[in-house]
Amino acid sequence: MTSKLESLQSWVDQVAAHTQPEAIHWCTGSDEEYQDLIELMLAHGTLTTLNRETHPNCYLHLSSPNDVARVEHLTFICTSGKDDAGPNNLWMEPAEAHEKMDALFEGCMRGRIMYVIPYCMGPIDSPYSRCGVEITDSAYVVANMKLMTKMGNKALERIEREGKFVRGLHSTGELDPERRFIMHFPEELSIKSYGSGYGGNALLGKKCHALRIASYQGRQEGWLAEHMLIVGLENPDGDVHYIACAFPSACGKTNLAMLIPPESMKGWRAWTLGDDIAWLHLDEDGKLRAINPEAGYFGVVPGTNEKTNKNAYEMIKHDAIFTNVATTEDNQPWWEGKLDGTPAKDWQGRNYDPSTGKAAHPNSRFTVPATNNPAYSSLADAPTGVPISAIVFGGRRKKVAPLVYQTKSWEHGVLVGAGTASETTAAMVGEVGKVRRDPMAMKPFCGYNFADYWAHWLSFPERSEHLPKIFHVNWFRQDDDGNFLWPGFGENIRVLEWIIDRVEHRAGAKETPIGFLPHAEDLNTTNLDISADALEELTSIDTAQWRAEMASVLEYLEGYGDRLPEELRRQQKMIADALNEEMAKAS
Numbered sequence: 001m002t003s004k005l006e007s008l009q010s011w012v013d014q015v016a017a018h019t020q021p022e023a024i025h026w027c028t029g030s031d032e033e034y035q036d037l038i039e040l041m042l043a044h045g046t047l048t049t050l051n052r053e054t055h056p057n058c059y060l061h062l063s064s065p066n067d068v069a070r071v072e073h074l075t076f077i078c079t080s081g082k083d084d085a086g087p088n089n090l091w092m093e094p095a096e097a098h099e100k101m102d103a104l105f106e107g108c109m110r111g112r113i114m115y116v117i118p119y120c121m122g123p124i125d126s127p128y129s130r131c132g133v134e135i136t137d138s139a140y141v142v143a144n145m146k147l148m149t150k151m152g153n154k155a156l157e158r159i160e161r162e163g164k165f166v167r168g169l170h171s172t173g174e175l176d177p178e179r180r181f182i183m184h185f186p187e188e189l190s191i192k193s194y195g196s197g198y199g200g201n202a203l204l205g206k207k208c209h210a211l212r213i214a215s216y217q218g219r220q221e222g223w224l225a226e227h228m229l230i231v232g233l234e235n236p237d238g239d240v241h242y243i244a245c246a247f248p249s250a251c252g253k254t255n256l257a258m259l260i261p262p263e264s265m266k267g268w269r270a271w272t273l274g275d276d277i278a279w280l281h282l283d284e285d286g287k288l289r290a291i292n293p294e295a296g297y298f299g300v301v302p303g304t305n306e307k308t309n310k311n312a313y314e315m316i317k318h319d320a321i322f323t324n325v326a327t328t329e330d331n332q333p334w335w336e337g338k339l340d341g342t343p344a345k346d347w348q349g350r351n352y353d354p355s356t357g358k359a360a361h362p363n364s365r366f367t368v369p370a371t372n373n374p375a376y377s378s379l380a381d382a383p384t385g386v387p388i389s390a391i392v393f394g395g396r397r398k399k400v401a402p403l404v405y406q407t408k409s410w411e412h413g414v415l416v417g418a419g420t421a422s423e424t425t426a427a428m429v430g431e432v433g434k435v436r437r438d439p440m441a442m443k444p445f446c447g448y449n450f451a452d453y454w455a456h457w458l459s460f461p462e463r464s465e466h467l468p469k470i471f472h473v474n475w476f477r478q479d480d481d482g483n484f485l486w487p488g489f490g491e492n493i494r495v496l497e498w499i500i501d502r503v504e505h506r507a508g509a510k511e512t513p514i515g516f517l518p519h520a521e522d523l524n525t526t527n528l529d530i531s532a533d534a535l536e537e538l539t540s541i542d543t544a545q546w547r548a549e550m551a552s553v554l555e556y557l558e559g560y561g562d563r564l565p566e567e568l569r570r571q572q573k574m575i576a577d578a579l580n581e582e583m584a585k586a587s
């Protein structure tokens, strides 16, 4: 096959001449093509078949043990000016980065098939969608892209019509961590990724395109590409509110996106639009609308069970690819937190031995098409997306951050987003459990200087008087013995109910220096097993701790120097002053 789009065809020709593949395969996106790829990978041993009775059409991939997560220390934003990438990114001069990558790619596809994957991020017929083409030598990447994006002929037609697409070049190379880089060239709308086959490093439509490149594009074009789930919450009257929530990787976005309300919240339902990424646009009426650029889920497996996320548990029982989970004696997938079965083989294919660590890798993943999800929203594919009522930021904090609070304004919300902190998780290489600032959960994903990104966020009130309200949540508060204070999972709907009621002006709150918190009685706690003390702690703030927190937020923001929007300093000062006043009152 070839393309009639000259810019695409000549790029493919040029990459082929440089990487020297044995054959070139243009992906059509058909189901037969997917099956052929599966057969090929089974023959090569890249995949194995899981138990056909319990898990029809499910396969297992065990990656190289050194290639199990994103690599932030090897991920670069290559803009012509260093300051455009900002202190939040590693930067390399574009010419130097191209030279480095071109040397790695030279002849790297000898003896391999080069796949050309045209894909569309978002509904094929949506004005908000954007397309790309990924060239890769990994059949595993192609199969995952088939589940995660709209890929193949339909996407190619749109690309040929529009003439514009993001160019992503990927090779697994030697899977050598010393020869591994993920480079982004936002000014050229291109990506080069070498040496890893892991999701976020290799499925270039996801973090590389839909967040890093798209965030850059969004700033130029007036929209936002965010690390947010999108969920529709239906109340017993049948009204649905859509909310978008930004939490760091492995902090429960997938669980919240497909939450099942507890028995006592009869009549409530949650509908999933997306579990990881949202593209947000203002429509003509000034309403913020969201689409999910993805078509599947690449979720964390450990912890998934009937109690924590029944929808996910059901949807991964068929037509799924598992990466780095363990297996039982009868070849079912197994992971920590699965309520039945025992592991026979671990995620490295060895006989399971508890003394050598977990059976499934903590960042083991499932890939499934979104349509597998029993809670999939009928509007998930709507070309104009859904209107967003509330934006919610959050992280994993043992202390300090209360269960929920509402910000006083959009601008205050931007400060809260910018100051969000979270404990690190297994989704990235490095120490787990360390608190770091992760603004808008975008620390690893913003394709340009955070200071400019916050300025972009702050420009929205000039363009609309109907922006969503902004909140902050923390499901992960612990008591001094390390027990979680809030039950989380399905019970989180109670917090979302308060959020919606605030948007609708029907819920109470107390004003504090950091924003509006619910009184304990403002939360619906019917049939919830929680002590009055725990509830009190979850819905109050410690002034001294918050003074320290705001000082630390300021110190972090000042790291962005002159480019930091003055408005954020102003917002920080208002809160710091209010906290000081509170402190003075108390003493």
Ligand code: SAT
Residues within 6 Å of the ligand: 070, 198, 199, 200, 201, 206, 207, 249, 250, 298, 427, 428
């Ligand atoms: O980066 S991935 O998309 O592979 C997973 C995550 O960290 O969200």
Ligand code: MN
Residues within 6 Å of the ligand: 227, 248, 249, 250, 276
């Ligand atoms: Mn993510």
